[in-house]
Amino acid sequence: MKVFLNGTQGRLNKTLQEVAPDVDAIICTGGTNPRENPNPGIAESDVIIDFSYAKATRSLLEHAAKHNKPIVIATTGHPLDERAALIEDFSPRIPIVWSGNYALGVNVFFYLVRQAAKLLGPEFHPELVELHHARKKDSPGGTAERIADIICKERQWDRHASSSYGRHGLIGARPDEEIGIHALRCGEVTGEHIVYFAGPHERIEIVQRSQSKRSFALGAFHAARWVLDKKPGHYIMEDILGLNTMDAPKLEAL
Ligand SMILES: NC(=O)c1ccc[n+]([C@@H]2O[C@H](COP(=O)([O-])OP(=O)(O)OC[C@H]3O[C@@H](n4cnc5c(N)ncnc54)[C@H](OP(=O)(O)O)[C@@H]3O)[C@@H](O)[C@H]2O)c1
Known part of the structure; x- marks a missing residue:
């Protein structure tokens, strides 16, 4: 090839x-x-x-x-x-x-996030944190955007309206139909993603870390x-x- x-x-x-x-x-x-x-x-x-x-x-x-x-x-x-x-x-x-x-593992991670979004009801609020090396030019990264696509599709939410990129100032209470997307940039990190589904009594975190x-x-x-x-x-x-x-x-x- x-x-x-x-x-x-x-x-x-x-x-x-x-x-x-x-x-x-x-x-x-x-x-x-x-x-x-x-x-x-x-x-x-x-x-x-x-x-x-x-x-x-x-x-x-x-x-x-x-x-x-x-x-x-x-x-x-x-x-x-x-x-x-x-x-x-x-x-x-x-x-x-x-x-x-x-990456193979990341695509399995997407699969797990899709299942969690499907299985957990709207009282479980999704939030996403991604971490990359200091030289990365775009924010958030493409993996974070894909995670947001998957969650919004499973929850049947409007992708634009329900995506909140970072939060700042007097933002008021979080609506149920929202996914917060937060980008950290530092050092030599190849890539990490944490997806939270936080409900009233418990919280699930799905974590992915790229090593190479x-x-x-x-x-x-x-x-x-x-x-x-x-x-x-x-x-x-x-x-x-x-x-x-x-x-x-x-x-x-x-
Ligand atoms: N989808 C994935 O799995 C995945 C994983 C990791 C990174 N990425 C993405 O891949 C991209 C590259 O990442 P990187 O860290 O390798 O970036 P980088 O180190 O800045 O390299 C950029 C590359 O783009 C080339 N290039 C071609 N046309 C260009 C133009 N018009 N302006 C600027 N550069 C141009 C450069 O060519 P020269 O060699 O001639 O300078 C260079 O090889 C980023 O968007 C990153 O987010 C995707």
Whole structure:
């Protein structure tokens, strides 16, 4: 499998290059800066993996569609409406996998959060805290946005109206139909997420801690191999792992 990466020097792009030999992937950026001319690298690739910068996504999707290549998008930080517009514009033309987190364990964590949101009634208030390294550019991260998507979908809440990003000042009492989303930034943390479901008499906390960037790289390569023969459309990592149903399959390490 020949893979085009949208950049070579970024933290995740470096990890993907380290992991590639372990998963029989050949990286074909050709040493060029993809911001200048990605066409030669994309033309010789089977699939594109994008860990880059939100403002670069539309241009990369245009190149992908021009060369008719499937793409795995890992970049986060897109406004919700922009992300929806990109999926609407390009998924009829090429296969797009787009997930806020490609790690196997994180996707199982999403599954657990979905079950908790479904099983616990509205008196259990969801709150979300995420923690990342000091250099992370977007806030909250894509994983936190995905967690909010899952909870709002299960509770049948409006995603925009019920999301409260941080709290400050005289905010008054918390409404029942709300999810608080809070981002911490410090040090070298790869990524941590804590979801609280706090009821009147007890509280559940579901915690996820990433220990290595390799988990994202292995998941992205797995998604890239999966999407090679797929029809145009929009897919997420939970589709690939079969985690969208209550009867989830037994998973193997990626
Ligand atoms: N979905 C997931 O599982 C997951 C996991 C971790 C991180 N991420 C996301 O992946 C993205 C990259 O994270 P990172 O920590 O690797 O960031 P980073 O260290 O800042 O690297 C950014 C990369 O983007 C490339 N790039 C391409 N076009 C660009 C443009 N127009 N402007 C700026 N950079 C451009 C850079 O290319 P050069 O090499 O040429 O400089 C560089 O390789 C972030 O959005 C992050 O949140 C996603």
